[in-house]
Amino acid sequence: MLEEMKDLDLLSTCCAEDKFHDECGVFGIFLNESEDDCEAARTTFYGLYALQHRGQESAGIAVSNGHEIQLHKGMGLITEVIKPDHIKKLKGRLSIGHVRYSTTGMSNVVNTQPLVFHYLNGMLALAHNGNLVNTVELRKRLAAYGSVFQTTSDTEVVANLLARYSQDNKIEDALARCIMDAKGAFALLIMTEDRLVGVRDPMGIRPLCLGELNGNYILASESAALDTVGATLIRDVNPGEIVVIDQDGLHSRQVIDSPRRAHCIFEYIYFARPDSTIDQVNVYQARREMGRQLARECNIDADMVISVPDSGTSSALGYAEEAGLPFEEGLMKNRYVGRTFI
Amino acid sequence: MLEEMKDLDLLSTCCAEDKFHDECGVFGIFLNESEDDCEAARTTFYGLYALQHRGQESAGIAVSNGHEIQLHKGMGLITEVIKPDHIKKLKGRLSIGHVRYSTTGMSNVVNTQPLVFHYLNGMLALAHNGNLVNTVELRKRLAAYGSVFQTTSDTEVVANLLARYSQDNKIEDALARCIMDAKGAFALLIMTEDRLVGVRDPMGIRPLCLGELNGNYILASESAALDTVGATLIRDVNPGEIVVIDQDGLHSRQVIDSPRRAHCIFEYIYFARPDSTIDQVNVYQARREMGRQLARECNIDADMVISVPDSGTSSALGYAEEAGLPFEEGLMKNRYVGRTFI
Amino acid sequence: MLEEMKDLDLLSTCCAEDKFHDECGVFGIFLNESEDDCEAARTTFYGLYALQHRGQESAGIAVSNGHEIQLHKGMGLITEVIKPDHIKKLKGRLSIGHVRYSTTGMSNVVNTQPLVFHYLNGMLALAHNGNLVNTVELRKRLAAYGSVFQTTSDTEVVANLLARYSQDNKIEDALARCIMDAKGAFALLIMTEDRLVGVRDPMGIRPLCLGELNGNYILASESAALDTVGATLIRDVNPGEIVVIDQDGLHSRQVIDSPRRAHCIFEYIYFARPDSTIDQVNVYQARREMGRQLARECNIDADMVISVPDSGTSSALGYAEEAGLPFEEGLMKNRYVGRTFI
Amino acid sequence: MLEEMKDLDLLSTCCAEDKFHDECGVFGIFLNESEDDCEAARTTFYGLYALQHRGQESAGIAVSNGHEIQLHKGMGLITEVIKPDHIKKLKGRLSIGHVRYSTTGMSNVVNTQPLVFHYLNGMLALAHNGNLVNTVELRKRLAAYGSVFQTTSDTEVVANLLARYSQDNKIEDALARCIMDAKGAFALLIMTEDRLVGVRDPMGIRPLCLGELNGNYILASESAALDTVGATLIRDVNPGEIVVIDQDGLHSRQVIDSPRRAHCIFEYIYFARPDSTIDQVNVYQARREMGRQLARECNIDADMVISVPDSGTSSALGYAEEAGLPFEEGLMKNRYVGRTFI
Known part of the structure; x- marks a missing residue:
C-alpha cells in the first residue's frame, strides 16, 4: 500500500x-x-x-x-x-x-x-x-x-x-x-x-x-x-x-x-472518509497499512492496542494485526461533540 | 461476563x-x-x-x-x-x-x-x-x-x-x-x-x-x-x-x-454508552462477551468480520476474537446523520 | 356623551x-x-x-x-x-x-x-x-x-x-x-x-x-x-x-x-380602539366628548391645541372644537416604536 | 407655502x-x-x-x-x-x-x-x-x-x-x-x-x-x-x-x-416624515397647504372632512380649515399592519 x-x-x-x-x-x-x-x-x-x-x-x-x-x-x-x-x-x-x-x-x-x-x-x-x-x-x-x-x-x-x-x-x-x-x-x-x-x-x-x-x-x-x-x-x-x-x-x-x-x-491520515479512494489509493487501506508499517518500524512491548477514535481506529487495527496484539476500544468519543481538528 | x-x-x-x-x-x-x-x-x-x-x-x-x-x-x-x-x-x-x-x-x-x-x-x-x-x-x-x-x-x-x-x-x-x-x-x-x-x-x-x-x-x-x-x-x-x-x-x-x-x-445491546457500567456490568465488556458467545453458538465459515457501526463494533470484535477471524471496517457511518433507532 | x-x-x-x-x-x-x-x-x-x-x-x-x-x-x-x-x-x-x-x-x-x-x-x-x-x-x-x-x-x-x-x-x-x-x-x-x-x-x-x-x-x-x-x-x-x-x-x-x-x-381613555363601542358608548366619541368637557371646565388662553398622539388626538380635537382654537399636529410619533403604556 | x-x-x-x-x-x-x-x-x-x-x-x-x-x-x-x-x-x-x-x-x-x-x-x-x-x-x-x-x-x-x-x-x-x-x-x-x-x-x-x-x-x-x-x-x-x-x-x-x-x-405627499424640512420646505406645512389649496380649487358641499391616515391627515386638516368644515377621524388604521405603499 x-x-x-x-x-x-x-x-x-x-x-x-x-x-x-x-x-x-x-x-x-x-x-x-x-x-x-x-x-x-x-x-x-x-x-x-x-x-x-x-x-x-x-x-x-x-x-x-x-x-x-x-x-x-x-x-x-x-x-x-x-x-x-x-x-x-x-x-x-x-x-x-x-x-x-x-x-x-x-x-x-x-x-x-x-x-x-x-x-x-x-x-x-x-x-x-x-x-x-x-x-x-x-x-x-x-x-x-x-x-x-x-x-x-x-x-x-x-x-x-x-x-x-x-x-x-x-x-x-x-x-x-x-x-x-x-x-x-x-x-x-x-x-x-x-x-x-x-x-x-x-x-x-x-x-x-x-x-x-x-x-x-x-x-x-x-x-x-x-x-x-x-x-x-x-x-x-x-x-x-x-x-x-x-x-x-x-x-x-x-x-x-x-x-x-x-x-x-492529511487526506489519508484523517481528513478524508475511509471509504474514499483518492488518486487510486483507498483511504481505509492506506490507514491500515500505515498502522502495519508503524508496527514494523516501532514494535513495542504492550498488552493491547487502543485507538484514538475515529480516524485512528484503522491504523490501530493495522498495528494490532501486524504486532499480533489484541485491539480494544478504550477511548469513547462523545458523538455529540462536533468534528475536532488538530 | x-x-x-x-x-x-x-x-x-x-x-x-x-x-x-x-x-x-x-x-x-x-x-x-x-x-x-x-x-x-x-x-x-x-x-x-x-x-x-x-x-x-x-x-x-x-x-x-x-x-x-x-x-x-x-x-x-x-x-x-x-x-x-x-x-x-x-x-x-x-x-x-x-x-x-x-x-x-x-x-x-x-x-x-x-x-x-x-x-x-x-x-x-x-x-x-x-x-x-x-x-x-x-x-x-x-x-x-x-x-x-x-x-x-x-x-x-x-x-x-x-x-x-x-x-x-x-x-x-x-x-x-x-x-x-x-x-x-x-x-x-x-x-x-x-x-x-x-x-x-x-x-x-x-x-x-x-x-x-x-x-x-x-x-x-x-x-x-x-x-x-x-x-x-x-x-x-x-x-x-x-x-x-x-x-x-x-x-x-x-x-x-x-x-x-x-x-x-437493550441498554447493553445498543442504548447505553460502552464506557458505562450498569448494575455492575460494563456495557463494552457485555457487548464483547455477547460477540464471543455468538461465535461459540453460531460459528460460520467466513473470511472476515464486519460490524454495523457503532454499537455493533464491540460485539463484532468479540466475535472475531473468538472465531479467530480478522476484523475489518466495511461499513462507514456518516457522522452527520443523527442517531438512528430500531 | x-x-x-x-x-x-x-x-x-x-x-x-x-x-x-x-x-x-x-x-x-x-x-x-x-x-x-x-x-x-x-x-x-x-x-x-x-x-x-x-x-x-x-x-x-x-x-x-x-x-x-x-x-x-x-x-x-x-x-x-x-x-x-x-x-x-x-x-x-x-x-x-x-x-x-x-x-x-x-x-x-x-x-x-x-x-x-x-x-x-x-x-x-x-x-x-x-x-x-x-x-x-x-x-x-x-x-x-x-x-x-x-x-x-x-x-x-x-x-x-x-x-x-x-x-x-x-x-x-x-x-x-x-x-x-x-x-x-x-x-x-x-x-x-x-x-x-x-x-x-x-x-x-x-x-x-x-x-x-x-x-x-x-x-x-x-x-x-x-x-x-x-x-x-x-x-x-x-x-x-x-x-x-x-x-x-x-x-x-x-x-x-x-x-x-x-x-x-382606561378602556375609554387610551386602551381600547377608537372605533370600538363598549357598553353602548363609542370610544372615539367618548374621547372627543371628554375633550369638549375639559374645554368647558378648564378653558385657557392658547393659540392652538396640540395632541399627544395617538390616543390623545380625539380628545384634543374635541377640546379645540369646544374652545374655538385651531388644532395642529405638533408631536410626531415614530411608527416603528412599539406601543407604550403609562 | x-x-x-x-x-x-x-x-x-x-x-x-x-x-x-x-x-x-x-x-x-x-x-x-x-x-x-x-x-x-x-x-x-x-x-x-x-x-x-x-x-x-x-x-x-x-x-x-x-x-x-x-x-x-x-x-x-x-x-x-x-x-x-x-x-x-x-x-x-x-x-x-x-x-x-x-x-x-x-x-x-x-x-x-x-x-x-x-x-x-x-x-x-x-x-x-x-x-x-x-x-x-x-x-x-x-x-x-x-x-x-x-x-x-x-x-x-x-x-x-x-x-x-x-x-x-x-x-x-x-x-x-x-x-x-x-x-x-x-x-x-x-x-x-x-x-x-x-x-x-x-x-x-x-x-x-x-x-x-x-x-x-x-x-x-x-x-x-x-x-x-x-x-x-x-x-x-x-x-x-x-x-x-x-x-x-x-x-x-x-x-x-x-x-x-x-x-x-412624493417626499412631500407621503414619503417623508411631516416633521422633516426638505429643501427649506417643512413637510407638514407643505401637506397642510396642499389641503388648503385643494379646498380653494375644489370646494364641495360636505358635512365633515375625514382623512385617510396617516399621511393624508395633515392635508385633510388644511382642507377642513380652509373650507370651514369640521374634521373627524373616520378611518382607523391598525397600527400593527406595516407601512403600505401605493
Whole structure:
C-alpha cells in the first residue's frame, strides 16, 4: 500500500500552511436530460451530505437552468441550510455545491460558497477547495486594474481573474490562463449557464474525481460522494487538468504538466472518509497499512492496542494485526461533540 | 461476563412496549457548599452532554437556590438549548437535568422536562426516564378528584400523585406511596427547594446510579456521566429504593423489595454508552462477551468480520476474537446523520 | 356623551391595581357548519389582529373539531406567531384566541394563552382578560386538595376550580360556581370540545361583546374585532352573565346581578380602539366628548391645541372644537416604536 | 407655502419610474473625537431608527476606526438587525448606515446595504438612496474591462466606477467623475477609512441634508433624523454638490450645476416624515397647504372632512380649515399592519 504512495512527494509544508486556510468539499453534476427539474440540486444535496466531514461551517448549492444561475447558501450543516423547500426552487440540469470549514476567524456569511458572479459573458458560479499562496499579489494586480473585492476569499480573486481573461475567450481558455497565475492548492468547480468545469492544481494537492451516473458526469472531492448518490468512479481529475462538461460530453485539456506530485498526506491520515479512494489509493487501506508499517518500524512491548477514535481506529487495527496484539476500544468519543481538528 | 448477567430476568417484553414511549437521560447533583453559584447547573450541563445519546429531542436544567426553583429547557440538543448565558442565570446548589427522545408523535415543547410544579408545600421539579403502564388508570383516578393535566407525560401524573400524597407528609413518604401506585419502568429524579431525591422502579428496568464528587452526591442514568464530570461511581440505586440527599447527607429507604429483576437488555445491546457500567456490568465488556458467545453458538465459515457501526463494533470484535477471524471496517457511518433507532 | 357614562361607577382604583397585571384581548367563534375546516381559526386570526393593541407579547389560537382541542401559541405578535401553515393545521368549527400584554416580569412562554387542559370530562381551553384579586387564597385552597400549578397565571387557577366543580356537572354550572369564588376583573372565554362559553365579571370591569357573522356567534373583547371580520355587534355580554354557544344556539344565564357597575375608564381613555363601542358608548366619541368637557371646565388662553398622539388626538380635537382654537399636529410619533403604556 | 415650491420642476415622471426601484434612508456621522468608541455607531442607530419609515426591509451600519471598516447588516427593521451587542463591536469615529425598502422582487440579503469593498487604495463603504437609469449601460462598460458583479444593486456599479477612477486620485475626484457618468436619482454616502463623503444628484431628486452635533458633522436623508439625535440642521446638500468631511473639517465642491431642479413630490405627499424640512420646505406645512389649496380649487358641499391616515391627515386638516368644515377621524388604521405603499 505504502508502495503505491512512494512516488508521491508528500507536501507536508504546503499542508501545514494550508492549515491556516480552508478545508472544503465540492460536488457538481451535469444532467444531459431530466424529467425532474430538481434532480441536479437534489443529487448535489446528497453528494454534499456525504462530504459534510470536509466542512461543517457553511453550505450552498447553485443551479443553472441553461439561462440563469440560482443560488441558496448559508451558515450551518447542509441539512440545516438546504431544506426540501429550497431544493424545489433550485431548478436546472446543472448544479454545483460546496461545504466549508474555515480554520481562520473569517467564518462569516460573506465568505460562504458557491460564489455567483455576473461578468461580461453572463454568469459564473464557483466552488473552491484549497487556497492560493499568492492571493495578496493577485489582488494587488487586479485592484490596479480597477477590481473591487467584497470578500476575503481566494475564490473571488479567481473569479476576477477569469472575468479579465475571458473577454474574447471561452471560459476554459480563460481558466487555463488563470491556473498559470494562481499558485497553491485548488480543486475548483466552475459552472456557467451551460457548462460544468473542473480543474485541479498542477501538483494535485487537493483531491477531485470524476464519476458517472446514468450517463451523466459528476465531479466530487471524494469518491465516497459518488457512492452515496449511486454513481461510479471513472478516474481522478489529473493534476493540472481542466475537464469541461457540456451538452456534447466531456472535454479534457492538460494545461500544466508538473513533474512533481504533492498529494496532501492529511487526506489519508484523517481528513478524508475511509471509504474514499483518492488518486487510486483507498483511504481505509492506506490507514491500515500505515498502522502495519508503524508496527514494523516501532514494535513495542504492550498488552493491547487502543485507538484514538475515529480516524485512528484503522491504523490501530493495522498495528494490532501486524504486532499480533489484541485491539480494544478504550477511548469513547462523545458523538455529540462536533468534528475536532488538530 | 454473561455469567454475571444470568440471574437477570431480561425483560424484553417490557422494553418492546417501552419502545413506544420515552428514552431519556437524567442527572442531578446536590452541592453541600459552593463558591460558584452556577457550579451545580454547569456540572449538570456536562453530565447531560455525556448522556446526550439517551435523547436528542429536548433538554432542560432546573436549579434550586434553597428557596425557589428555576428552569430552562427547550427543543434540541443540550448544546443548542443551554447556552453559557443560561447557565449564568441558573444559580443554586441543587440541580437536576433531563435529555429526552420520544418515540411517539408527541414531541413538543409542552412535554420537555424537567417539569416544575407549585404544590401545597412549595415547589417540585421532576425528571423522569421510563414509562408507566397504568397512566390511563392513574389519570382517571386523579381527574375524579379534580386534577387537570396540561401534558401527555407520565411525569405530570407522578407530580399530581405526589401532591395528593404529600399533604401532611415529607416528600419521600409521599413518593413511597406513589411508587406503590405507579406500575412500569422509571428512574425518577425529584428536586424540592432543599433536597434531591432519586427512585428506581422495583424491577430495575431503567438504570440509575449514585456517584460522588468532592464529597457531594450525584445521581445519573449512566456512570459515563459521572466519569465526564470527574465523579466516582459509588453504586447503582437499588430497584425499589428511594435515596434522599439533603444537607445532612444521604438517606436510603428500600420501599419495595421485588424478588424479580428485569434490567432492560437493550441498554447493553445498543442504548447505553460502552464506557458505562450498569448494575455492575460494563456495557463494552457485555457487548464483547455477547460477540464471543455468538461465535461459540453460531460459528460460520467466513473470511472476515464486519460490524454495523457503532454499537455493533464491540460485539463484532468479540466475535472475531473468538472465531479467530480478522476484523475489518466495511461499513462507514456518516457522522452527520443523527442517531438512528430500531 | 358623558351623560351616557354618568351612571357608571368608574372604578379607577381597580384599574390602578389592574395595572400590575395583564391586559389582553380575546376572541372566539362557533361555526354551525363550514366547508372550510380552517375558517374558524382564520377568523380568529383576523379578530386577534384587530385586537393586537390589547397585547403584543404573546398570541395563540386553539380550535376544537368536536372531539379534540388543538393549540398553537408563542411569544410575539399574532402575525409572527401564527403563520398560514399553522392555520392550515388548526381544523375545527370552534376556536378561541388570545393576545397578551403582561405588565409584570412574568412574560414567558409558560404564561401564554390559551391554556389547554385535560380534565375529568374531556378537554378545556381558556382565554382570559383580566385578573383576580384573590388568586393567592384560591391557590392555597386548591393546593390543600392536591392541585399542582405549572404557571403563575390566574387562568390555571380558574381551570382547576372548573375541574373541581364539574365532577357531575355541565361546564356552565361549574363556571357559575367559579365566578362566585373568583373576585376581580375577568372577561373569560372557555372552549370545550363542543361548546363556546363566555363570562364577564359581575361589575363589568373588562369588556366582552357578542357578535354575529352569517348566523354564527362570536365573542370578542372589542366590537372593532367584529367589524374587521365582517360581523355585526349584537350586544355586550352583561356583567355577571354566562353565555353558552353550542349546536342548539345561544343560551344565557345571569349568575350574579351586582347593583354596581365598574367599567374600566382606561378602556375609554387610551386602551381600547377608537372605533370600538363598549357598553353602548363609542370610544372615539367618548374621547372627543371628554375633550369638549375639559374645554368647558378648564378653558385657557392658547393659540392652538396640540395632541399627544395617538390616543390623545380625539380628545384634543374635541377640546379645540369646544374652545374655538385651531388644532395642529405638533408631536410626531415614530411608527416603528412599539406601543407604550403609562 | 406652495409659492415656495413653485420654482421646483416636480419630476413626477422620474419618481414614477423610481417607484420600481429602491426607497431608502441614509445616515452618516464623523466624530472628531470621542471617549466612547461606539458613539458613532450608536448615533447612526438612532438616526436610522428615525428614518425607518424610508425602508423596513433591511438595515445596516458600517464603521471605520481609521484603519479598517467593519459592517453589520441584515434583513428586517433596524431594531431587529442591530442589537446592543452589535453596537458594542462597531468601534470607530466614522459611521454610515442604511435602511432599505425595495419595490422590486430582489429583496434579499445580498442587496442589503451598506456595501463594503476592498479596492486599490483601501476600503470603501457605500450607502445609497435612489436609482440610476443607465445601470445596464454602465455594467456593460465595466464588464468589458473585467469587472464582476455579485449583486443587482446600483451601488455595486458605483463602487466599481469609483475603483476604476480612483487609481491615482482622491476619492472625491473619482466621485466627481462618477457622477458625470451616473444618470438618475441618488443621495449617496461614501465612507473610506478616514473620511465621510456625501453627494446628491444634479437635479436634487432625492433629499440629503447636513447637520451638526457638538461640532461634528452629520449627513442624513431627512432633518427629522438630526432632531432625533439632538443635532441641528445646517443646510441641504446642494444638487450636484460633493461634501467631504475629514479631520480638517468640511470641504464642498459643486461638481455639476444643473439649471433644473426636480425634487420628488412624493417626499412631500407621503414619503417623508411631516416633521422633516426638505429643501427649506417643512413637510407638514407643505401637506397642510396642499389641503388648503385643494379646498380653494375644489370646494364641495360636505358635512365633515375625514382623512385617510396617516399621511393624508395633515392635508385633510388644511382642507377642513380652509373650507370651514369640521374634521373627524373616520378611518382607523391598525397600527400593527406595516407601512403600505401605493
